Amino acid sequence: MIVTPQSMSFSQPLALRSGASIRDYSLAFETYGTLNADRSNAVLICHALNASHHVAGSYAGQPDSEGWWDTMIGPGKPVDTDRFFVIGVNNLGSCFGSTGPMHVNPDTGKVYGADFPVVTVEDWVDAQARLLDAMGIERLAAVMGGSLGGMQALSWTLQYPRRVRHGVVIASAPNLTAENIAFNEVARRAIVTDPDFHGGNFYEHGVVPKRGLRIARMIGHITYLSDDVMNEKFGRRLRSAVAEAGNAPDGVDLRYSTQEIEFQIESYLRYQGDKFSEYFDANTYLLITRALDYFDPALQYEGNLAKALARATARFLLVSFSTDWRFAPRRSRELVKGLLDNGRDLSYAEIDAPHGHDAFLLEDPRYLGTVRSYFERIGQEIGS
Amino acid sequence: MIVTPQSMSFSQPLALRSGASIRDYSLAFETYGTLNADRSNAVLICHALNASHHVAGSYAGQPDSEGWWDTMIGPGKPVDTDRFFVIGVNNLGSCFGSTGPMHVNPDTGKVYGADFPVVTVEDWVDAQARLLDAMGIERLAAVMGGSLGGMQALSWTLQYPRRVRHGVVIASAPNLTAENIAFNEVARRAIVTDPDFHGGNFYEHGVVPKRGLRIARMIGHITYLSDDVMNEKFGRRLRSAVAEAGNAPDGVDLRYSTQEIEFQIESYLRYQGDKFSEYFDANTYLLITRALDYFDPALQYEGNLAKALARATARFLLVSFSTDWRFAPRRSRELVKGLLDNGRDLSYAEIDAPHGHDAFLLEDPRYLGTVRSYFERIGQEIGS
Secondary structure: OEEOOEEEEEOOOEEOOOOOEEOOEEEEEEEEOOOOOOOOOEEEEEOOOOOOOOOOOEEOOEOOOOOOOOOOEEOOOOEEOOOOEEEEEOOOOOOOOOOOOOOEOOOOOOEOHHHOOOOOHHHHHHHHHHHHHHHOOOOEEEEEEEOHHHHHHHHHHHHOHHHEEEEEEEOOOOOOOHHHHHHHHHHHHHHHOOHHHHHHOHHHHOOOOHHHHHHHHHHHHHHHOOHHHHHHHOOOOEOOHHHHOOOOOOOOOOOOOOOOOOEHHHHHHHHHHHHHHHHOOHHHHHHHHHHHHHOOOOHHHOOOHHHHHOOOOOEEEEEEEOOOOOOOHHHHHHHHHHHHHOOOOEEEEEEOOOOHHHHHHOOOHHHHHHHHHHHHHHHHHHOO | OEEOOEEEEEOOOEEOOOOOEEOOEEEEEEEEOOOOOOOOOEEEEEOOOOOOOOOOOEEOOEOOOOOOOOOOEEOOOOEEOOOOEEEEEOOOOOOOOOOOOOOEOOOOOOEOHHHOOOOOHHHHHHHHHHHHHHHOOOOEEEEEEEOHHHHHHHHHHHHOHHHEEEEEEEOOOOOOOHHHHHHHHHHHHHHHOOHHHHHHOHHHHOOOOHHHHHHHHHHHHHHHOOHHHHHHHOOOOEOOHHHHOOOOOOOOOOOOOOOOOOEHHHHHHHHHHHHHHHHOOHHHHHHHHHHHHHOOOOHHHOOOHHHHHOOOOOEEEEEEEOOOOOOOHHHHHHHHHHHHHOOOOEEEEEEOOOOHHHHHHOOOHHHHHHHHHHHHHHHHHHOO
């Protein structure tokens, strides 16, 4: 499936939860499949921290440019673009095409940098709703996302209950735990205290706070993987091939160094950190982790999640993964309970998968089969 | 109990596992209680990353200077200094009095800095054994430690089996998992990439890589606490008192900031990081986390832990804590199984405690009671 990114500009100010507003912004998006005559087969995909509007397919002439959820979405795939019109949109504040901190603030004529307004999950949903308005889509067959994307999908069902038939919330949570916030905070401190951050205005200094971004990404990667899969993939294996082949059983091949790489897991993390620091925007990292921290639909209901979810009228598919310790199954069960307390119609699958939080992006037949079945049901409902 | 730190110098070179050696070093230590006539009541306490020889009691005129395991050790306490002669020793490479990276290398006349040799758990045990030699203690009633200290206690029973009656190994593991190493590596990268680290020779630049130390400590603190206790202590509570008191149920008291503190957990972590960066040495942090990474007594036995433990002749008390995800109970159970496979005499207590890895330093009546009973048995054995 060859796809082409698009962009839409919005001149009217969008009021944000912080009290600020943003105007003259644009959203990058992609669509796959065909909107049917009664405009009932649209599926919106919401992305997590490090993803974009490029959800599925490849760009012409770039065979390795598959979208981040290409296993899930495309012709004949679980979310079948032969039946559904699928929309991916890059969120405000991100760094893959939509207006973000690296763009010019129309109020000042200068690059936003640290002055880019704080955006919340709710703000993103509002911006996505405007995009759908412009596309003439009144009601979504489904809104779907994993992790932070799942929070957006959930928030859609609360902010625009009548515009959503189905909410598909994968590897997500009703809010972050203290530990989740703690990991975000360490990553942010690593970025903010990098001397190359310059208070968020590093663009004008011609530098990038790569040290901080590397640390942030390394922390992220640890929390995306399960302890088990890390042990299986890396264990205590040394980077040196000799020891790896078992030829150095007495440990003679150890380097005894505090700074050189000794274990394969170190090599992996450094590589992931380096790669990330080459392309990800530091201010975007702060904004997106903060949106995660702030998301808490029960806050206005004295922490009563069932009350917060009472607004939702959609039907739901929720999925969690047994070894996900970032957004553990018990967090999805909180959502299940809150929805059941309101008598909502839902399906819940707890997938026994070894990969931790990352599992939501991987090919697991039970997982993909569950989503496929659910979307077949949606297709039948809307006659698509 | 008023205590006084002591120091002992060693001129003879100590051969290290790396192949290097260290000479003209000194060890800071403290002792509590009285060595009995047949020198049979000595208990060695081994410390973890951020602790020292100051295990128990207080310094004269400094009532708030209690040792790090003062709940455990002292007159009438579980390790009763009215019966036992307890020794605390600061490890080589640490920053609390023993020779470390901030001291002068006798070979060069310059501060060691990054040139301080890599030290292993086994090297520390060798250095501790020399200290005991100098004190005229041939055999320990017990060697005891938690976390990295537990690794040293275990290693004592393998390196000097005839010198140890009892090994008390608390909240420890036979080696680090890939995830454990990963957290250490991120912390080390934060320190090493801090521009103030200067390749480990920051002393001569008159600076300290505080940014890196702060990040390292924040990561550490997350892994010391359980998710549950973090939720209980901090949850999603905001730093602002108004919101905390429940007067801002609609979230109006949110600051909507990516850099200011919003949640109490952020405030806690920043405080811990700041405090740590004021006193802990960056090179010591690298050395001690590396000693953790390297510890793996089964390495020479093709990963067969039971074979590795066959050398031990001591009796053992092992303790783990249910919510410790850094050194989880299953890691202690690996040790239990390896010892039982060799027919060793051991007691194992898995304490149901909410505090995570930190539990080994806290007052829990079942935990302290277990250790008390075990040391009463040791006391009876040696007639002390």
